[in-house]
Amino acid sequence: MLTHSHIDHMGSAADLVAATGATVLAGADDVPYISGAAPEPVPPLSPTEQALYEGIFAGFAEAGLPPLRHVGVDVALREGDTVDGWSEPVRVLHVPGHTPERDWL
Known part of the structure; x- marks a missing residue:
């Protein structure tokens, strides 16, 4: 279950699905960004936030981390849905x- 589309929350999801066949659940608003059907909007950042943002992603590149791999979402969740099998x-x-749909658009 992915809470949203940011790399620190879905970064290994595609690998996990490939290795295990896991079913992916995510909030419906974030499905286009998680699946790669839509580019995630760039957040409006202050100059200080922009510097931090760039530094974090530069650190990812320096560490040799691969780029984010999108993953298909099997179940789009909405308010009031129930999740079976727990x-x-x-x-x-x-x-x-x-995330974008709620704060930036």
Whole structure:
């Protein structure tokens, strides 16, 4: 279950799916970005935030980390959905965060 499309939350998802055949669940608003169907909008950043953002991604490149691989989403989740197959009932709560559909558009 992916909470949103940022690299620190979905960075290894494609490899995990390839290795295990895992089913991917994610919030419907983030599906286009997780799957690669739409480019993730660039966030509006202050100069200080921009410098931090660039530094983080430069560090990724210096460490030789591969670029983000998108992954297909098997189940798009929406407020009130239920997720079956868990040891107890799971109900989806939409809790807006810091991804594009909720803050930047």
